[in-house]
Amino acid sequence: MKLSRRIGRFRLDLAIFWLLVTFALFVAARSWLAEHPEHNPWAPLNLADPPGWATHHKLAALRKDPAECRAVLERSNVAFEALPATGEDPCRREDRLVLPHAPLAPAAPQTTCALAAGFDLWMRQGVQPAAEALFGKRVTRIKHLGAYNCRRTYGRETGQWSEHSTGNALDVAAFVLADGKRISVGADWRGEGREAAFLHKVRDAACQVFGTVLSPDYNAAHADHLHLDQAARGFGGFCRQRETCVRLVCRECRRLSLVNEEDDVSRQRFCCAEVAYLVNEAAAFDIRL
Numbered sequence: 001m002k003l004s005r006r007i008g009r010f011r012l013d014l015a016i017f018w019l020l021v022t023f024a025l026f027v028a029a030r031s032w033l034a035e036h037p038e039h040n041p042w043a044p045l046n047l048a049d050p051p052g053w054a055t056h057h058k059l060a061a062l063r064k065d066p067a068e069c070r071a072v073l074e075r076s077n078v079a080f081e082a083l084p085a086t087g088e089d090p091c092r093r094e095d096r097l098v099l100p101h102a103p104l105a106p107a108a109p110q111t112t113c114a115l116a117a118g119f120d121l122w123m124r125q126g127v128q129p130a131a132e133a134l135f136g137k138r139v140t141r142i143k144h145l146g147a148y149n150c151r152r153t154y155g156r157e158t159g160q161w162s163e164h165s166t167g168n169a170l171d172v173a174a175f176v177l178a179d180g181k182r183i184s185v186g187a188d189w190r191g192e193g194r195e196a197a198f199l200h201k202v203r204d205a206a207c208q209v210f211g212t213v214l215s216p217d218y219n220a221a222h223a224d225h226l227h228l229d230q231a232a233r234g235f236g237g238f239c240r241q242r243e244t245c246v247r248l249v250c251r252e253c254r255r256l257s258l259v260n261e262e263d264d265v266s267r268q269r270f271c272c273a274e275v276a277y278l279v280n281e282a283a284a285f286d287i288r289l
């Protein structure tokens with residue numbers, strides 16, 4: 001009897017102990033998240049915060065929520081000029097604004113809010129850090145080929161309407177650094193130099209921010225520019241690249257421990273192709289190695 005009572009008390013003590021440990025962990029996690037809103041999926045997004053685990057998920061959610069998107073720009077102190085709705089279906093644009101201080105040339109184009117928020121975050125977290133790391137200079141101007149264009153994809157007569165038809169896409173052709181140096185997608189994409197490294201770096205950074213990213217790796221139609229759009233794809237997006245494998249499939253490769261980042265590129269590509277085939281996604285992801 002005595003022994004069983006002691007065991008019972010021991011079990012109760014143990015349960016209380018674990019309850020206290022859990023509570024202490026919960027309190028610690030809450031206060032840590034309060035100090036690091038960039039990692040907190042419930043904290044409002046601020047584009048000026050450092051990049052965190054929750055940043056890109058929250059940004060993706062803005063693709064379907066223009067009102068919250070404008071609130072994010074205000075909260076982040078990003079100046080914008082809201083414009084009234086215009087156009088007829090299928091090129092009706094309810095969600096239309098410009099970023100007057102964005103370093104875009106020619107003058108800042110009219111885009112959706114999600115595109116503008118993505119552009120701002122891409123500049124902060126992708127473009128400027130890459131320019132400073134590789135050239136020790138900041139980017140002062142980005143040459144673009146336009147955002148809004150009421151047309152179908154590839155300018156065809158039939159088929160689906162382009163994201164450009166609602167100003168939800170931007171084509172970027174070149175970057176100009178503070179010392180006047182120009183790095184262009186058309187001239188500098190290939191090769192081993194710093195210019196090519198920079199362009200690939202900013203393309204990869206764009207993949208974290210935009211719904212779709214197409215580069216010269218994708219097809220000849222994008223040989224001289226990066227197409228960035230905010231198609232509402234949820235978190236993840238399509239970063240269509242022929243040279244490097246599709247990000248989503250690669251992630252699956254790593255999740256299955258079939259490949260890791262240290263493996264050489266040909267091994268990674270092979271794995272990606274294999275997994276893409278296995279999950280029958282090759283066509284959907286347009287993988288052509």
Ligand SMILES: [Zn+2]
Nearest residue numbers: 169170171227
């Ligand atoms: Zn485009």
